[in-house]
Amino acid sequence: KAGVTQTPRYLIKTRGQQVTLSCSPISGHRSVSWYQQTPGQGLQFLFEYFSETQRNKGNFPGRFSGRQFSNSRSEMNVSTLELGDSALYLCASSLSPGANVLTFGAGSRLTVL
Amino acid sequence: AQSVTQPDIHITVSEGASLELRCNYSYGATPYLFWYVQSPGQGLQLLLKYFSGDTLVQGIKGFEAEFKRSQSSFNLRKPSVHWSDAAEYFCAVGAPGTASKLTFGTGTRLQVTL
Secondary structure, three states: OOOOEEEOOEEEEOOOOOEEEEEEOOOOOOEEEEEEEEOOOEEEEEEEEEOOEEEEEOOOOOOEEEEEOOOOOEEEEEOOOOHHHOEEEEEEEEOOOOOOOOEEOOOEEEEEO | OOEEEOOOOEEEEEOOOOEEEOOEEEOOOOOEEEEEEEOOOOOEEEEEEEOOOOOEEEOHHHOEEEEEHHHOEEEEEEOOOOHHHOEEEEEEEEOOOOOOOOEEOOOEEEEEEO
């Protein structure tokens, strides 16, 4: 059974650009959550999607957005990149929002120059 | 608001020695508690979880954790550490039924000496 797949694994952008990251959940999992991991702030919840609807959102500016497709795959987008957006972005999936156990992908490491 | 404290940023133990990683949480009721491990360049792997019931929970790779309500703690233990256990360990707390929104501690980096 394939795990959570995130693409791309590594990418480099410059300030002001935008980026889109993709996440394919475990087959049968319908809930997808996103986390940002930085050395300074640690692991922080970004948002959660279920049935193509955002259910929860963390404390991030509007430049961070996401969506979920009918096949449960999810994308997150960061517009007008800032140096501080450099981070490991982790996607996690679960059967449903109340399933209580998250399975994480390997992450997408974004470097903003 | 919920919070998690991992007081030890970095711990070094010898291979074969026992290990205890500390975790204290703040939450209004009985939370769902988790320990995850992260190897360099990798995502998070779930070691074990506590939802309710027996306060001593067993996980993968020989790890166990004990929930102590009176101390608001959920410490992770392993009787004998292997060199492959070197990684970063995160304690996390979630609200029952909505544990996709986890609050993580800052992590403890474990170094294992041979």
